[in-house]
Amino acid sequence: MNISVSGCENVRQTLGQFGSRRIYGCIEQPHTDFTIRVSGQVKTGLAIYEEYSEAPLESTVFRVQSGLTQPGPSIRAFHDSLSLKGSAYDRALTIRKAVHEAFCYLPGTTAAHESGETAFSRREGVCQDYAHVMLSLLRMEGIPARYVTGMLLGEGASHAWVEAQCRGYWYGFDPTNNLLVDDSYIRMCCGRDSADCAVIRGTFYGLAAQVQREQVTVEKNKEKL
Amino acid sequence: MDGLIQHSETINKLLARYGVKFGIYKNGEFKEQLFPFDPIPRVIGHEEFAYLEKGLKQRVDALNCFLRDIYGKKQILRDGVIPEEFVFSAKGYLPPCDGVTPPKGIYSHISGIDLVQSKNDSWYILEDNLRVPSGASYPMIAREFQRKSAPAAFLHNSVIDNRNYAQMLKSVMDNVNTGGINVILSPGRYNAAFFEHSYLAERTGAVLTTGSDLVCENDNLYYVDYEGRKRRVGAVYRRISDEYLDPMTFYEESVIGIPHVFEAYKKGNVALLNAPGNGVADDKGIYYFVPKMIRYYLGEDAILQNAPTYLPYYEQDMKYTLDNFDKLVIKDVAEAGGYGVVFGSSLTKEQKADFITLLKNEPRRFIAQEVIDFYDLDILDEAGGRVPRKADLRAFVLTGSETQVWPSGLTRFSRNPNSFIVNSSQGGGFKDTWVLSR
Numbered sequence: 001m002n003i004s005v006s007g008c009e010n011v012r013q014t015l016g017q018f019g020s021r022r023i024y025g026c027i028e029q030p031h032t033d034f035t036i037r038v039s040g041q042v043k044t045g046l047a048i049y050e051e052y053s054e055a056p057l058e059s060t061v062f063r064v065q066s067g068l069t070q071p072g073p074s075i076r077a078f079h080d081s082l083s084l085k086g087s088a089y090d091r092a093l094t095i096r097k098a099v100h101e102a103f104c105y106l107p108g109t110t111a112a113h114e115s116g117e118t119a120f121s122r123r124e125g126v127c128q129d130y131a132h133v134m135l136s137l138l139r140m141e142g143i144p145a146r147y148v149t150g151m152l153l154g155e156g157a158s159h160a161w162v163e164a165q166c167r168g169y170w171y172g173f174d175p176t177n178n179l180l181v182d183d184s185y186i187r188m189c190c191g192r193d194s195a196d197c198a199v200i201r202g203t204f205y206g207l208a209a210q211v212q213r214e215q216v217t218v219e220k221n222k223e224k225l
Numbered sequence: 226m227d228g229l230i231q232h233s234e235t236i237n238k239l240l241a242r243y244g245v246k247f248g249i250y251k252n253g254e255f256k257e258q259l260f261p262f263d264p265i266p267r268v269i270g271h272e273e274f275a276y277l278e279k280g281l282k283q284r285v286d287a288l289n290c291f292l293r294d295i296y297g298k299k300q301i302l303r304d305g306v307i308p309e310e311f312v313f314s315a316k317g318y319l320p321p322c323d324g325v326t327p328p329k330g331i332y333s334h335i336s337g338i339d340l341v342q343s344k345n346d347s348w349y350i351l352e353d354n355l356r357v358p359s360g361a362s363y364p365m366i367a368r369e370f371q372r373k374s375a376p377a378a379f380l381h382n383s384v385i386d387n388r389n390y391a392q393m394l395k396s397v398m399d400n401v402n403t404g405g406i407n408v409i410l411s412p413g414r415y416n417a418a419f420f421e422h423s424y425l426a427e428r429t430g431a432v433l434t435t436g437s438d439l440v441c442e443n444d445n446l447y448y449v450d451y452e453g454r455k456r457r458v459g460a461v462y463r464r465i466s467d468e469y470l471d472p473m474t475f476y477e478e479s480v481i482g483i484p485h486v487f488e489a490y491k492k493g494n495v496a497l498l499n500a501p502g503n504g505v506a507d508d509k510g511i512y513y514f515v516p517k518m519i520r521y522y523l524g525e526d527a528i529l530q531n532a533p534t535y536l537p538y539y540e541q542d543m544k545y546t547l548d549n550f551d552k553l554v555i556k557d558v559a560e561a562g563g564y565g566v567v568f569g570s571s572l573t574k575e576q577k578a579d580f581i582t583l584l585k586n587e588p589r590r591f592i593a594q595e596v597i598d599f600y601d602l603d604i605l606d607e608a609g610g611r612v613p614r615k616a617d618l619r620a621f622v623l624t625g626s627e628t629q630v631w632p633s634g635l636t637r638f639s640r641n642p643n644s645f646i647v648n649s650s651q652g653g654g655f656k657d658t659w660v661l662s663r
Contacts, residue, residue, distance in 0.1 A: 012444070014488055017320040024473060024485060026441075064314035076586070196320070203472045203484055205437075 001040030007031055017196060018146075020189035036200070041221060044183040059144040059165055066192035069136040072117035078102065078133075079140050088143045089166035092173055095137045096162075100178040103130055113195055127160045128194050130175040134162045135193065146190045148172065149197040153184035153218050158199050163190065186218065226265075228375030233264040233605060236370045244420050245366060255415055261654035262367055263604045267616065267636040268659045277340070277348065277620065278630040280528030283519060285336045285622045288355060288506050290522035292332035295505055296322050306521050307514045311538070314589055315511060316559050317356070317504015319467060321474050325491050328401040332500040335397065335462075336622040340529070342600040349532045349597055351617060352512060355503040357464050360635040360655075361390050361621050362421040365428075367657050368633075383662045387633030391428035393623050398431065398460045400625040401496035405459030407431040408448055410439070412465045412481045422464050431462060441485035446495045460496040461486075467501045475501075509558035509592050510536065533595040537588040546593040547581065553593045555584070568596070602656070604638055614638045618658065632660040 005011055008025045016022040027034060065071065071079070082098055084091045106124040116132030119125035131147055138145035144165040152159045161174040161181060172181025191197045204210070237259070246257045269277070294301050295312060302309045312318055337358025339351040368387055372379055398407040409431045411422035426433035432448060439458065440447050447455040463470060469479040474487040489495045505511065513534050516527040535542035535553075546553060550569040557565030572580060584591055601613030616638040621631040636656040 010443070012488075014491070017323065024488070026484070060309040061313040061318075061320065064310045192320070198477070201473060201477050203477070203480070 001038065004037045006035045006037075008034070016189075018189070018191050020191070020197075030206075042186050044186060062146045062165070062192060063139060063142065063144040065136065065139050066195075068113065068115045068132050068193040068195055069139060070115060070117060071136045071140060072115075072121070074121040075117050075133060075136050075140075078120070079137055082137075084141060087166065088141075088164065089171065091141055092138060092143065092145075092164045092166060092171070095134055095141075096173045096175045097178055099130055099134045099137070099175040103133070103175075105176065116193075127176040131160045131162050132193055134173065134175045138162070138164050146170075147193045147197055148187055148190045149194070149199060150188045151186040151216050151218050153220065155216060155218065157214055157216055158188070159185075160194065160197070161185070226378060228378050229264040229266070229371060230605065230609075232371070232374035233262075235374050236264065236367065237262050239370045240367065243366060245363060246420055247417055249417060260363060261640070262363075263638065263654055263656045264371075265603055265605065265611070266657040266659045267602055267618065268661065271661050271663050274632065274660045277529070280348075281338055281620055281622050281630050282628045283523065283525060283528055284338065284350065284353070284515065285333060285624060285628055287515065287519040287522050288336070288353060289330075289332050289624060291518050292355075292500070292503060292506050293326075293330055294522075296325060296332075296502060301518070301521055304521070306517055307511070308538075310589070311510055311514070312505060315505045315508040317467070317502065317506075317508055319475075319502040319504070321487065322500070322502035327490070327500040328403055328493060328496040331401060331624055332503055333506070334401070334498040334500075334624050335394070336499075336624070338620045338622055339617055340620060341532075341597055341617045344598045344600055346600070348529060350512075350515075350529050351532060352509065353507040353515070354619075355499060355507040357466060357499070358619070358621070359418040359421055359464070360619055360637075361394075361631065362424040363655050364633050364635055364657050365390055366424060367655075371657065382659070384659045385632040385662045387631065387658075387660075390621070390631055390633070391425065393625075393629060393631060394425065394462070395429040395431075397623050397625040398429070398462055398496075398498060401498065402459035403494055403496055405446075405457035405495075406448060407460045407462065408434045408439070408458050410434055410436065410461050410463040410465060410483070412436075412469070416464070418464065425462075436465075436481045436483050439483045439486070441483060441489050444485075444489045444492050444494055446483070446486060446489045458495055460498060462498045467504060470497075470501060509556055510538075510589065513592065532597050535593040537584055537591055537593060542593070543585075543588060546584070550577065550581070552596065554596050555580070555591050555593050558590055558592060602636070602638060604640075604654070604656075612642070614640065614642065615644065616656070634658040 003023055005025060007027045011023055011025040014022050082094065084094055102123060104124050107126055116129060116136050119129035120133050135145045135147060146163050148161050148163055150159055161172055163170045163172050172185065174181055189197050240262055241259050245260055247260045249256055249258065291301065301307055302312060333355040335358060337354035337360065340348050341351050342348050365388060409422055409426045411419060411433060413435050423433055434448060438448055440449060446458040448458050449455055465481055468476040470482045471484060471487040472479045472482055473484050490497050512531065513536050516531060519525055519527045535546050537543040537546050553569045555567045555569060567580065599615045602616040603611040604614050606612045616636055619635040621634060623629050623631065636658045637653045638656060639653050
């Protein structure tokens with residue numbers, strides 16, 4: 001993997017929360033723009049990511065609601081309207097489908113850190129909101145679930161989906177596309193909700209408005225790795 | 226004593242002149258108001274203080290053990306002493322702190338423990354403040370003025386000098402300092418406790434800074450002075466809350482923090498007082514479990530008792546809470562400073578029904594407590610007569626190479642005769658607290 005940040009020589013690495021990798025640095029000189037370029041090859045393949053331990057203490061943090069998944073009246077009412085039964089996996093499938101159908105995909109309607117409840121009360125949102133509502137419902141069912149940020153084959157921006165703990169494994173569910181996560185998904189980091197999983201964060205001193213553009217290209221490698 | 230009362234007005238004037246003020250935000254507006262001082266001191270006897278001291282040390286030591294455990298091995302959860310979800314759903318639990326050990330393993334260096342004395346003379350712990358407890362500077366400076374205006378009062382009563390707080394605080398900072406200067410990090414002059422930040426900086430010799438005076442380079446923290454010279458910082462007594470501390474790790478929009486300071490802390494290059502993540506231990510829901518923690522970590526029975534508390538999270542406690550709603554006080558675990566406190570008896574029928582729905586939907590969010598009939602302390606009213614008012618005591622417990630209790634404290638009282646809420650943010654006043662040396 002290749003990482004370069006224009007104008008920043010001292011790029012450092014650290015391990016962030018929930019095992020995510022973080023790269024950080026600072027540009028001290030006055031500047032009007034900078035670019036972060038990340039490129040590389042990834043091998044995907046498994047839809048089941050990891051087995052959880054016998055004493056699943058670490059997953060409890062994902063079983064309780066977090067800041068952006070706190071249910072309010074609209075999610076609670078929606079939960080009451082679903083007839084959920086069967087195993088955790090079956091319930092997760094039902095929830096994925098129900099969330100997918102209840103929402104209307106509408107880019108540009110959601111603020112950066114909006115709660116699932118706020119978006120759901122409008123029934124409009126993007127992948128982040130679909131994921132938050134699904135997390136909220138899974139956790140109401142007592143199923144540990146976490147937010148995942150990553151990329152999707154061919155798409156123009158980063159994507160978000162959900163992993164739920166069923167039958168001893170973490171399974172990936174994509175409520176936005178109503179799909180199970182397969183080898184066209186590239187997983188970057190996970191957390192309790194989107195606030196834990198920002199692709200980029202930063203701050204600057206100075207008087208200026210800022211614009212941020214993001215571009216993601218994912219292509220299938222024709223050669224066998 | 227008469228000397229003190231006689232000079233009450235002078236002392237209040239001096240306090241105003243020295244800027245002993247409390248800033249509060251009300252309806253989005255910043256207002257500074259004086260923190261009214263009452264000249265009649267609270268007096269704590271020698272033996273009584275020895276008892277409090279023992280109990281407070283025990284409590285703070287156990288809370289420090291708990292924090293080390295929660296951000297480390299989590300043995301107390303594995304042993305089922307505290308339900309896991311109570312810890313992980315606490316707002317103050319910060320996943321980035323997991324696995325990070327602060328210098329010398331100390332999490333709560335400055336703890337503000339709020340106590341009340343009931344009418345039958347027993348003391349109860351009301352809450353623990355392990356994040357950024359404020360208030361020590363007020364009795365310090367009030368004592369300073371009183372000693373000048375009424376020296377006789379201190380000549381004829383054997384009161385322990387409380388002006389050693391600064392030395393205690395300095396040695397707590399020095400104890401964890403990783404090499405470099407000590408600084409106090411303040412959000413700036415519009416903060417409610419700015420007087421205190423500047424006063425403590427002056428008294429401890431630490432440099433008073435705001436976020437923009439401090440920079441991180443190669444995972445070390447530096448103070449940049451007015452000439453642009455950089456000096457390494459070894460300990461930060463930060464007076465800003467966890468979420469604003471580092472925009473790269475916590476709340477991204479924070480402009481009062483220090484970018485990347487959390488990385489420097491994580492690598493052991495700077496001490497933060499108090500450690501980030503302490504909110505998990507002073508959570509009102511976790512409060513219920515503190516006596517169990519004392520037993521678990523220290524193998525002792527708690528010396529100081531909690532106020533009788535119920536967790537609606539447990540079925541039988543929910544039942545008790547609903548059955549006795551009118552005589553209980555319900556607190557929102559996420560709120561502080563006297564906000565989010567509801568007396569069951571004060572609600573109208575509709576409010577009560579709404580509140581009970583909320584309680585049933587989010588049982589984890591609330592605790593219910595018996596209303597303790599506080600012991601009243603006399604204060605002077607405007608006409609110069611004595612009237613009784615509800616008062617509490619914030620004790621300051623400092624953990625350096627060992628845990629010590631400051632022989633004084635902040636006694637806050639409610640100015641409203643019908644109110645139990647003594648917080649300064651709710652317009653209360655304060656008294657000096659005398660601990661007798663014999």
